[in-house]
Amino acid sequence: MIAFTDGKAIIVALPSKSGGGMYLVRVSAETNKLxxxxACPAQRFKSSCSHIEQAxxxxxxxxxxENYxxxxxxxxISVQKQIVLQPTWKQITGKGAGMDVAKYY
Ligand SMILES: [Zn+2]
Structure with a gap:
């Protein structure tokens, strides 16, 4: 699994089922909300997609x-929005990396 952080959120890169390409899913926390x-085709057709769950x-x-x-x-809250890879994002590598995300509570 490849993931990035922009300092406020994590962005998870999920491979598309049809092969080739990736879906970027951005997850950010607000008070009592995620x-x-x-954006993906399944979401557009209002069918369920596994990206949200995976992210x-x-x-x-x-x-x-969060599991306590x-x-x-x-x-x-699911928002349909195309997420575009940004050069300023840092890749989250290994366990414990990218934990800066925790500061944004
Ligand atoms: Zn999806």
């Missing part, structure tokens, strides 16, 4: 305390 931004799964790996039972669950 904002998940991406949140990765976000939870980087924010393990006393943590309030977050409402997931």
């Amino acid at each position: 904002i998940v931004e991406h 949140i799964g990765f976000w939870k790996i980087l924010n393990p305390w 039972p006393w943590m309030p669950s977050r409402e997931v």
